[in-house]
Amino acid sequence: MGAKQLATKIDENIKDALDAFCEERGLKINRFIEDAIIDKLEEYEDISDLRKLRNESFKPFDEVLKELKASGKL
Numbered sequence: 001m002g003a004k005q006l007a008t009k010i011d012e013n014i015k016d017a018l019d020a021f022c023e024e025r026g027l028k029i030n031r032f033i034e035d036a037i038i039d040k041l042e043e044y045e046d047i048s049d050l051r052k053l054r055n056e057s058f059k060p061f062d063e064v065l066k067e068l069k070a071s072g073k074l
Helices: 012-025 029-054 061-070
Strands: none
Touching: 012 029
């Protein structure tokens, strides 16, 4: 996989905390930031999926059970 550079400015206190955190744990800052971005993207994707699910129609559980029993699947 190729790599591209990302340049951004963050609060100096956050940067200092990040440096200290990674140093104490022997982590590479690049990897830590990349993992954090991936986690956040996945979180937003999950939220999007939940919003879609809320708009889907559904059957009450007791109706599903009746249908399964009627079809002999339960």
